Amino acid sequence: MKKVLIAVDYNPVSEQVVKAGYKLAQTMGSQVCLIHVVSDISFYGIQYPTFMGYEGYNEITTDLSMAAEMRKVAEDFLKTAADHLNNPSVSTHLADGETAREILNYSKKWKADLLVMGTHSHSVLEKLLMGTVASKVLEKTEIPVFMVPVKK
Template sequence: MKKVLIAIDYNPVSEKVVKEGYELAKTLGAEICLVHVLDDLGYYTTNYPTFLGYEGYPGIGPDYNVAIEMRTIAEDFIKKAADHLDDPQVKTEIIEGDTAKALLNFSEEWKADVLVMGTHSHSVLEKLLMGTVAEKVLEKTRIPVYVVPVKQ
């Protein structure tokens, strides 16, 4: 395995996902790419405490510039997450779309050998109605997925 793709989001549990994924990649001597998906704007209105050296973002309401603002915020987030690793070889990528589909498409495009991602605690109702990103990825993936349990 020569390429490890690590999926992160704005939830503080991403710190554990990055740590585990980075250790896996280093053990394998693999290239590393942190990836973040710009998806539903509702995800971007929750303020979290500082993690991975990222101090969060101000709550902003949707307006005609929201896509540009969200991209700028995402670029800042992923840059700080990569800087936190203090490894200039770590690549970063921001992709857009439905999270599961975007991750699957990018993992093929980048020719990843493994995708590292976390699981979030969701309510039973949420899981029943929508499933989870991890479940959707596992259902359609063509590469191994290293799922980091991050139960809060």
């Protein structure tokens, strides 16, 4: 396994995921890339007409500078996370879109041999209604996944 892709998010438990994934990559002499996905926020600004008596969407305005600022914050976060490993060969990738899909897409593009992810504690209702990124990735991945169990 020559390439290890480690998925990180803003949750502080991501540090556990990065440490475990990086340690594993070091034992195998693998390249490491940290990936973070910024979810698409543009739909929040869509101007819908009143529907079913609900006017809430009419009050929301799109602020494209907010999206650019979010991306800048994500870039800084990812760079800081990589710098924390004190290894200049660690690369990073920032993606935009649906998290599971973007992780899977980049794992193919980068030709990762192993994907490292954390499993967050979610309520049963959350898992039923929307699933988890980890379960979506596991369902569609074509490469091995190293799951790091993390609790809040």
